[in-house]
Structure formats: structure tokens, C-alpha cells
Amino acid sequence: MNLSTLIPTFDVQSVVIDPWTTDFSEKGWILLMGFLTSVACGWVGQHLLLRRMALMGDAISHSILPGLATAFLVASFLFGQRSESSHAARDSSVMLIGAIGAGWITTLLIGLIHRRSRIKQDAAIGIVFATLFAIGVVLITLFADHVDLDADCVLYGEIGFVPFQETLRAFGLTLGPVPVARMAVVTLLTVLATIFFYKELVISSFDAGLATSLGIHAPTVHLLLMGWLSVVVVSAFESVGAILVIAMLIVPGATAALIVSRLPSLFTLIVLHSAISSVAGLHLALWLDCSIAGAMVVAGCFLFTLAWATHALLRARDQRHLIAQPLPTPTPL
Amino acid sequence: MKPRQPTALLAFALLVVFAVLLAPAAEAAKIGELTGNSVRDQALRFLTLRDPAVRYALAGSMLLGISCGLLGAFLVVRRLALVGDALSHAVLPGVAAGFLWSQTKDPFAIFVGAVIAGLLGTLVVEGIKQTTRLKEDAALGLVLAGFYAVGICMVTMIQRLPTGAKSGIDKFLFGQAAAIGPRDLQLMAVVAVLATATVLVFYKELLVASFDAAFARSIGYPVRVIHYSLMLLLAFSVVSALQAVGVVLVSAMLITPAAAAYLLTDRMHRMLLYAAVIGLVSGALGCFLSFLGSNLPTGPLMVLSGSALFTAAFLFASRHGVVTRWWNHRSSASRVRRENTLKTVYRILEDRKFHGEGVSLRELAERRRETIEDANRQARDLVRHGLATFHPADLCVLLTPVGRQRAIELVRNHRLWELYLTHAAHIPADHVHEDAERIEHVLGEDVVRELERRLNYADTDPHGRPIPTPNAIQAAGPVETTRRPPPGYGL
Numbered sequence: 001m002n003l004s005t006l007i008p009t010f011d012v013q014s015v016v017i018d019p020w021t022t023d024f025s026e027k028g029w030i031l032l033m034g035f036l037t038s039v040a041c042g043w044v045g046q047h048l049l050l051r052r053m054a055l056m057g058d059a060i061s062h063s064i065l066p067g068l069a070t071a072f073l074v075a076s077f078l079f080g081q082r083s084e085s086s087h088a089a090r091d092s093s094v095m096l097i098g099a100i101g102a103g104w105i106t107t108l109l110i111g112l113i114h115r116r117s118r119i120k121q122d123a124a125i126g127i128v129f130a131t132l133f134a135i136g137v138v139l140i141t142l143f144a145d146h147v148d149l150d151a152d153c154v155l156y157g158e159i160g161f162v163p164f165q166e167t168l169r170a171f172g173l174t175l176g177p178v179p180v181a182r183m184a185v186v187t188l189l190t191v192l193a194t195i196f197f198y199k200e201l202v203i204s205s206f207d208a209g210l211a212t213s214l215g216i217h218a219p220t221v222h223l224l225l226m227g228w229l230s231v232v233v234v235s236a237f238e239s240v241g242a243i244l245v246i247a248m249l250i251v252p253g254a255t256a257a258l259i260v261s262r263l264p265s266l267f268t269l270i271v272l273h274s275a276i277s278s279v280a281g282l283h284l285a286l287w288l289d290c291s292i293a294g295a296m297v298v299a300g301c302f303l304f305t306l307a308w309a310t311h312a313l314l315r316a317r318d319q320r321h322l323i324a325q326p327l328p329t330p331t332p333l
Numbered sequence: 334m335k336p337r338q339p340t341a342l343l344a345f346a347l348l349v350v351f352a353v354l355l356a357p358a359a360e361a362a363k364i365g366e367l368t369g370n371s372v373r374d375q376a377l378r379f380l381t382l383r384d385p386a387v388r389y390a391l392a393g394s395m396l397l398g399i400s401c402g403l404l405g406a407f408l409v410v411r412r413l414a415l416v417g418d419a420l421s422h423a424v425l426p427g428v429a430a431g432f433l434w435s436q437t438k439d440p441f442a443i444f445v446g447a448v449i450a451g452l453l454g455t456l457v458v459e460g461i462k463q464t465t466r467l468k469e470d471a472a473l474g475l476v477l478a479g480f481y482a483v484g485i486c487m488v489t490m491i492q493r494l495p496t497g498a499k500s501g502i503d504k505f506l507f508g509q510a511a512a513i514g515p516r517d518l519q520l521m522a523v524v525a526v527l528a529t530a531t532v533l534v535f536y537k538e539l540l541v542a543s544f545d546a547a548f549a550r551s552i553g554y555p556v557r558v559i560h561y562s563l564m565l566l567l568a569f570s571v572v573s574a575l576q577a578v579g580v581v582l583v584s585a586m587l588i589t590p591a592a593a594a595y596l597l598t599d600r601m602h603r604m605l606l607y608a609a610v611i612g613l614v615s616g617a618l619g620c621f622l623s624f625l626g627s628n629l630p631t632g633p634l635m636v637l638s639g640s641a642l643f644t645a646a647f648l649f650a651s652r653h654g655v656v657t658r659w660w661n662h663r664s665s666a667s668r669v670r671r672e673n674t675l676k677t678v679y680r681i682l683e684d685r686k687f688h689g690e691g692v693s694l695r696e697l698a699e700r701r702r703e704t705i706e707d708a709n710r711q712a713r714d715l716v717r718h719g720l721a722t723f724h725p726a727d728l729c730v731l732l733t734p735v736g737r738q739r740a741i742e743l744v745r746n747h748r749l750w751e752l753y754l755t756h757a758a759h760i761p762a763d764h765v766h767e768d769a770e771r772i773e774h775v776l777g778e779d780v781v782r783e784l785e786r787r788l789n790y791a792d793t794d795p796h797g798r799p800i801p802t803p804n805a806i807q808a809a810g811p812v813e814t815t816r817r818p819p820p821g822y823g824l
Contacts, residue, residue: 054470141630247478247482288486289490290493304479308465
């Protein structure tokens with residue numbers, strides 16, 4: 001095989017210039033969606049990283065699937081078959097309920113297995129999310145007519161379809177495609193919640209005992225965080241899928257953690273990382289003609305690799321520096 | 334050589350599977366042609382194993398169950414369960430690269446590519462953990478999602494190719510056991526044999542390195558080599574399972590059977606055997622279920638079968654099951670309650686110098702500070718266990734010889750323990766009752782003998798009451814044989 005069929009030639013006009021000029025009305029929404037998703041996921045993910053629970057993100061992003069499938073099934077039996085006309089609001093609320101329910105059930109099940117038996121937490125996470133995800137896949141296959149979900153979309157999302165979704169109109173203004181509008185609200189709420197509840201979140205992350213002594217009920221904070229994580233993941237679900245969303249949760253925070261160590265600068269860097277990776281990812285996807293969400297994550301991972309390499313080089317230089325200096329000769333007593 | 338026995342059993346089980354499934358698979362085509370025409374019920378078709386595709390799928394599912402179960406057991410005891418998850422997602426770019434290299438869905442090329450990608454993934458996890466301050470969960474998540482993203486980009490690029498559209502590479506995401514061909518089956522058999530042989534031959538090394546790495550290092554085992562060999566084997570078995578289970582869920586086949594086995598036993602060699610058997614059963618079950626529906630994916634159904642078995646173990650395992658423990662706890666709580674009633678009956682009899690054998694419900698209720706109904710319920714409980722008889726005419730209970738014996742033992746245990754605490758531990762006499770109340774139910778005969786010896790066969794407790802001995806009382810017999818309680822004690 002020649003690679004030329006696989007990797008198209010790099011056409012500056014179509015890859016770099018067009019998305020910002022002629023195609024901007026379409027590509028702009030994709031960019032905005034990628035950026036918003038990445039920021040919301042990155043900020044929530046940073047809280048998970050602080051709590052060393054990054055893999056709870058993994059678990060919840062998988063178990064959202066049966067939540068959505070069940071919610072859609074119940075809704076279709078309650079309200080009848082989904083018609084072609086717009087039901088954006090109803091769909092959104094059904095999704096949210098399903099997602100939050102699934103998130104909490106996952107958290108509780110993992111806690112149940114972990115506490116009630118000698119299974120360790122990591123194995124409990126692995127068992128619960130795989131089981132729920134499997135239930136989700138079976139539900140989707142069995143009731144394909146009632147569930148407006150598609151297994152491929154679950155795996156890598158359809159961010160490219162975002163601009164063609166129905167647009168949201170309010171107060172006589174056209175506000176943009178529904179998924180983007182929903183993501184914008186979620187992102188805004190994530191940012192506001194992080195700022196307003198900064199103290200509670202940070203203290204309960206670092207020292208649950210201190211949090212309790214200050215009157216912050218750490219388990220409640222945990223459960224609320226998991227619920228909000230489900231909301232963020234479900235809003236991102238359609239566009240990036242169940243597994244790429246894990247990357248969006250972890251990669252920005254991990255990259256930032258290699259560069260700075262103060263929390264406020266971490267959160268700022270996450271925004272920067274999101275912007276760079278979504279722009280670079282879009283160009284990469286246009287060049288290689290591959291999944292846009294996948295390419296955005298690949299770009300984010302490339303940024304992480306850069307940060308990691310720099311970090312490793314600096315560390316090596318520091319160590320050489322330390323070794324180069326002669327040890328002070330001990331003075332005889 | 335006791336621990337060898339179960340592992341030998343395992344090897345035997347594996348051989349049996351081979352004999353049963355691979356032998357007919359060899360001449361599958363012929364048999365398939367013979368019976369292919371007749372219309373049969375799907376289930377019957379599956380159970381009679383007439384179809385070659387069914388045999389391939391079933392043999393493959395069982396083989397992958399065995400190898401995943403065996404290796405997963407090491408992951409679960411080493412708390413590396415999610416390494417399996419990360420590894421299984423990380424193989425996706427390797428699958429895509431193997432496909433690109435060979436132009437077809439050649440199992441061997443895909444196998445090599447995927448193993449390389451998986452190993453690279455575990456190396457990157459180690460690298461991130463060692464050179465940065467990111468924690469293990471972050472490192473695993475990064476590798477899992479990062480590699481997967483690269484894989485997704487490659488898969489979407491392949492699907493755009495003229496040769497790629499019908500390649501079925503997307504089947505690697507959820508798995509399709511029906512697509513297992515003879516070459517896939519060979520690969521799976523090789524991996525299963527390799528995994529079993531490695532576990533059998535290097536059982537001791539793997540065991541020591543898993544449970545006490547520092548000790549293993551100190552006696553000169555190459556712990557890092559063992560770790561990476563395990564990872565290599567793991568990559569082998571994950572990749573061989575991809576075709577049937579898919580990238581997303583293969584980690585569950587590693588974790589779930591092993592976790593169920595972990596609940597069933599405390600011995601590593603038994604856990605390995607159980608994990609392999611549970612893996613085998615869930616593979617076969619998943620394969621069967623997916624065959625019943627028209628286009629049901631195999632992977633999720635295998636995972637669900639495994640989860641069902643895990644749930645059964647979680648609830649009903651003989652020692653660690655939730656329901657079992659609740660039941661044991663409940664029955665021991667009711668035993669303690671019963672024994673306390675028995676003791677009360679004895680104390681009432683003792684207080685009236687064993688005049689009259691019967692103890693009325695009212696006495697019982699007054700002594701235990703309860704209602705008559707409660708006392709009645711407890712008396713019934715004694716009767717049900719053959720410790721007493723109930724006489725409705727007088728509303729009183731009468732201890733049977735067995736009940737009497739047990740009551741005396743309990744009172745003796747209680748008083749001996751009180752005496753021991755005041756004597757040996759110098760605890761004031763008014764502080765020892767509570768402790769004795771708890772321990773009297775669990776003291777064994779040997780401990781009681783030893784206590785008696787140490788206390789020089791004392792016959793009075795710290796409160797001045799006699800310590801009864803079962804034989805003496807039995808020899809003396811009841812003082813008075815009338816059933817009626819003395820006046821003033823009845824209803």
C-alpha cells in the first residue's frame with residue numbers, strides 16, 4: 001500500500017485557510033463546541049485529578065450509556081414515538097435525568113462493592129462500568145427503534161454534525177445549534193460553580209477531615225461532584241463519545257500540572273490547552289480526513305507529550321546540575 | 334506437593350476443552366455441509382454444535398475466558414485491575430496499524446501490532462509515573478484515552494479507504510464471536526496454552542512477586558522481568574480476545590472472573606482455577622446468548638454473563654458473600670439471644686436454690702425486664718431448639734437435659750471469665766461483667782479447661798456466686814422434681 005492514499009497531501013487552502021474564511025459558519029461551531037467541551041471537562045477533571053479519582057471519570061463516562069438508553073426508552077414509552085418535530089427541551093431533560101441517575105448509581109455501586117466485600121476499588125470500578133456499559137450496548141441493540149443513539153457515535157462522537165443540528169432561537173435571536181448552546185450553559189455553570197465553591201471543593205479534595213471539621217460534608221460534595229460530572233459528560237457525549245471524553249477530562253489537567261503547581265494558574269492553563277488543542281485538532285482532522293473529536297484529543301495528547309518532554313529535560317538538567325556540584329566536605333568536629 | 338494438585342486439575346480441564354472442541358473443529362467444514370440445509374432452531378443449532386461457525390465461536394470464547402481469567406487473577410491481587418483496562422484500550426492503534434500493514438484482517442499482523450501498542454502503553458504509564466508527579470490514575474487515564482484517540486483517528490481513516498470500508502475493522506470495537514475463523518482460533522489456542530504453561534511453570538515466582546515484591550527482590554527474583562512478562566502475556570490474551578469481545582469490554586473479561594474467584598477462596602491456586610472456570614463459563618454463556626438473537630453483539634453478553642456470576646459470588650460466596658455474612662450474623666445474633674434466655678432461666682432457678690424446675694413466663698419477663706409477649710417468644714425459641722419444654726397449663730418452661738447442660742456451661746464460662754479478669758488482669762470486680770457477657774458465648778472447651786487450671790479449679794466467682802460444673806450438677810440431679818414453681822413465683 002502506498003501511504004499517499006491514506007495520508008492526503010497537505011493542502012494549505014482547504015486545511016488552514018478555508019475553515020477560517022469560507023467555511024467558518026460551519027467550522028466555527030465545531031471549534032466552539034470542541035473548546036467548550038474541553039474547558040468544561042478539563043475543569044471538572046481537574047477536581048477528579050486532585051482527588052486521585054481520574055478513573056471515576058472513566059467509569060461514569062461508560063455508564064452514562066445505559067442511563068441514556070433507559071431514559072430514552074422510558075420516555076418513548078411514556079410520550080409515544082419520537083416525532084420529527086423538535087423536542088430539544090424534552091430530549092435535553094430526559095438525557096440529564098438519565099445521566100445523573102446513571103452517574104449516582106455507578107458511584108453507589110462502586111462504593112457498595114468496595115465496602116461490602118474485599119474487592120479493591122480499582123477492580124470494583126472495572127466491574128461496574130463494564131457491566132453497565134454492556135447493558136447499555138445490549139439495550140441499544142435490542143431497542144434500536146426507540147433509542148435515538150448509535151453505537152458508533154458512542155465510541156467516537158459526531159462533533160462534525162454539530163453545525164447541522166437544529167438551531168436554538170430565543171428572544172428573536174438565533175443562538176446557534178442546540179448542542180453548542182447546551183454545552184455553553186454547562187461550561188458556564190462549571191466555571192461559576194468552581195469559582196463560587198472553590199473553598200469547599202479544594203478543602204474536601206485535599207483533607208476530608210478538615211472539611212468535616214469546617215462543616216463541609218465531604219461525602220455530599222463527592223456525590224454532587226459525581227452528579228455534575230455526569231451532566232458534563234452527557235453534554236459532551238454526543239460530540240466526543242464515551243471514551244474520548246475521558247481524555248478531555250484528564251489530558252488538560254495533567255498537562256497543566258506538569259507546568260505549574262498553583263491551582264488558579266492550573267485552571268487558566270486548562271483553558272489555554274483547550275483552545276490550542278481544539279484549533280490544532282480541527283486542522284489535523286481536515287488534513288487527514290479523520291474523526292474530528294479524535295484529532296482534537298490527539299492534539300491535546302501531543303501538547304501533553306511536549307510538556308512531559310520539557311519537564312523531563314528540565315529535571316535531567318537539574319539533576320546533572322546537582323551532581324556536578326561537589327558535595328561539601330564535612331568539617332571535622 | 335499439595336498445591337500442585339489443583340493446578341494439575343486446571344491443566345487437565347484445559348486439555349478436556351481442547352479435546353472436545355478442537356477435534357470436531359478440524360473437520361468442521363464437512364459436517365457443516367451435511368447438516369446445513371435443514372432449518373433448525375437457533376438454540377438447538379448451538380447446543381448440538383452442528384455448525385462450524387458455532388464451534389469456532391464457542392471454542393474461541395472458552396479459550397479466551399480461560400486465558401483472561403488466569404491472567405486477570407494476578408491483576409486483581411496486585412491491584413492492577415485498571416492496567417488491564419488501559420492496556421485493552423491502548424491496543425487500538427496497533428490493531429489499525431496491523432491492518433494497514435497487511436492490507437487485510439490478517440490475525441497475525443493485527444496481533445503483532447496490537448501487542449506492540451499494548452506494551453508501549455504500559456511502558457508509557459510507568460514512564461509518566463516515574464518521571465512526573467502525576468498519580469497512577471491520571472497516568473492510566475492518559476494512556477487509555479490518548480492511545481484510543483490515535484486509534485480512532487486511524488480507524489476512521491481506514492474506513493475511508495476503498496479496501497477499508499468492508500474490512501470489518503469496526504468489529505474490533507464491540508466484538509463479534511461469529512467472525513472467529515480457524516486462524517483466530519489457532520492464535521487463541523496458542524495464547525491459552527502459553528498462559529496456562531507460564532502460570533504452571535512459574536507459579537512460585539509469579540506468586541512471590543505478586544504478593545511481596547520486596548521479598549522477591551531480596552531472594553534474587555528478577556521482579557521487573559516478571560512484571561513485564563506478565564504484561565506481555567496480558568497483551569497477548571487481550572489481543573486474542575479482541576475479535577470476540579472488542580476493545581472496549583475486554584478488560585471486564587480480565588477483571589470480573591478473577592474478582593468473583595477472589596471472593597470464593599483465599600488460596601491463590603484455587604483462585605486461578607476458579608477464575609479460569611468462571612471465565613470459561615461466561616465466555617460460553619455469552620456466546621450462546623448472542624447466538625439466540627439476530628445481531629446481538631457477543632462482547633457485552635459475555636461481560637454480562639461474567640457480571641451475573643460475579644453478582645452470585647458477591648451475594649452468596651461461602652465466606653465473603655454479603656447475604657452469607659448477613660445470614661451468619663443474624664443466626665449468631667439469634668443464638669446469643671437464645672443463650673441469654675437460657676442463662677436467665679438458670680439464674681432464676683439458682684436464686685431460688687433450685688426449688689422447683691419450672692420457670693414461669695412472668696418470672697422470665699421480670700428478670701429480663703421485658704414484656705410477657707417477648708418472654709413467650711423467647712421461650713418458644715428455646716422449645717424450637719430442643720433446649721426446653723413449654724407447659725401451657727402453668728405457663729412455665731422446663732429445661733431439657735441438653736438445655737440444662739448448655740445453661741450451666743454458659744454460667745460457668747461467664748463466672749470463670751470474671752474470676753480470670755479480676756485475678757490475672759487485676760480489673761475491679763464491678764467492671765468485669767460486661768466483658769464476660771460477650772465472651773461467654775464464644776469460649777471453647779479447651780480455653781475453659783485452661784482457665785480452670787490457671788484458677789486452681791476455683792468454685793466461687795468474684796461476686797461470691799458458685800461456679801457450676803456441668804458434671805457435678807448432673808450427678809446431683811434436681812433437688813425437687815415438682816413442676817410447679819413455689820408459691821409467689823407463679824402467675
